[in-house]
Amino acid sequence: MKKTNVYSLLLIQQLISGGTHIVAKAVVADIDAATLTFVRTIIAAAGLYFIARLRSGPLNIERKDWLQIALLGFVGVALNQYLYLFGMKFSTAANGALLYAATPVFVLVLSRMILKEKITPKKTFGIILAFVGISIVIFERGIDLSSGYAYGNLLILFAVIGWTLFTVFGKKMLVKYGALKTTSAMMFCGALIISPLGVASSLSVRFAEISMLDWWGVLYLSVGTSIIGYLLWYHALSRIEASKVAVFANVQPIFATILSLIFLNYTITPAFVTGSIITICAIYITQVS
Numbered sequence: 526m527k528k529t530n531v532y533s534l535l536l537i538q539q540l541i542s543g544g545t546h547i548v549a550k551a552v553v554a555d556i557d558a559a560t561l562t563f564v565r566t567i568i569a570a571a572g573l574y575f576i577a578r579l580r581s582g583p584l585n586i587e588r589k590d591w592l593q594i595a596l597l598g599f600v601g602v603a604l605n606q607y608l609y610l611f612g613m614k615f616s617t618a619a620n621g622a623l624l625y626a627a628t629p630v631f632v633l634v635l636s637r638m639i640l641k642e643k644i645t646p647k648k649t650f651g652i653i654l655a656f657v658g659i660s661i662v663i664f665e666r667g668i669d670l671s672s673g674y675a676y677g678n679l680l681i682l683f684a685v686i687g688w689t690l691f692t693v694f695g696k697k698m699l700v701k702y703g704a705l706k707t708t709s710a711m712m713f714c715g716a717l718i719i720s721p722l723g724v725a726s727s728l729s730v731r732f733a734e735i736s737m738l739d740w741w742g743v744l745y746l747s748v749g750t751s752i753i754g755y756l757l758w759y760h761a762l763s764r765i766e767a768s769k770v771a772v773f774a775n776v777q778p779i780f781a782t783i784l785s786l787i788f789l790n791y792t793i794t795p796a797f798v799t800g801s802i803i804t805i806c807a808i809y810i811t812q813v814s
Contacts, residue, residue, distance in 0.1 A: 531761050536773070538753075539776050541749050543622060544784060550613050550617070551742055552742035553610055553614045555736070561746070563716075563726070564743055565743055566712060566747075567716050569751030570713045573752055576709070577706055581706065593698055597698065597714070600691045603718045604683070609681055609684035612678065612684060616674065616678050618785045619778065619785045620662055621681050621781070625685055625774055626805060627804060628692070630656075632767055633652065648810070651810035654803060654810065655807035658807055659682070662800035693767060707759060708759050758770070
């Protein structure tokens, strides 16, 4: 029953993540990625700290663990959020979701590199097939980096790698401090790390001219994604294996594509369909082997 509850929460987390791609695509058209990352992280850090204080008092992170927490802040905020938002300016919501669906494959590879877990021939085939599918999506409009389209997809791919590192490296701190304290401390460090770039970028932003719709988008990315979404992800990760948590990223393209068709008038290309089918099938192969 407990695992069923965890899986239900993960589906909610993926629905929030699917919406994130839609909202981010709309907001980055009006607010640059550095400023948006900085503002959403400040809001999320303040919100998480307030919740943590109400639930369990001071964070009480041991001094020797702050370096590990700072690393999580770097890969989870500076690397993941900033590169993702920057990439979304040039890519599509559906592409972003599909690339995030490759998380299980990256978790599998990283587990092999760091934890020395065995990868079977079937999993190896799945990994190779997944990268074929991802490549089709990344270069669906041709290998022309000057167009910015493939450039955006590549940035999102690096953001996915950051999310993978955030998932794998966070396990140890989750066991020690729990999801709420770990996420709160991580977001605080992420806010500090991104602040030099964020402050410099925000100096040229006319905040008074930002529309109310964009502010609602910032609130969604801050509270929905960075607080609720991150907490649900780390909550699940503290209770079941990383590979089982990561596999839920497979449903993200489905949610995001449906939402894109409804809200963004998105047109599905044959290359996207082909890449999607190959990637999702490959991810399934790596999980069942």
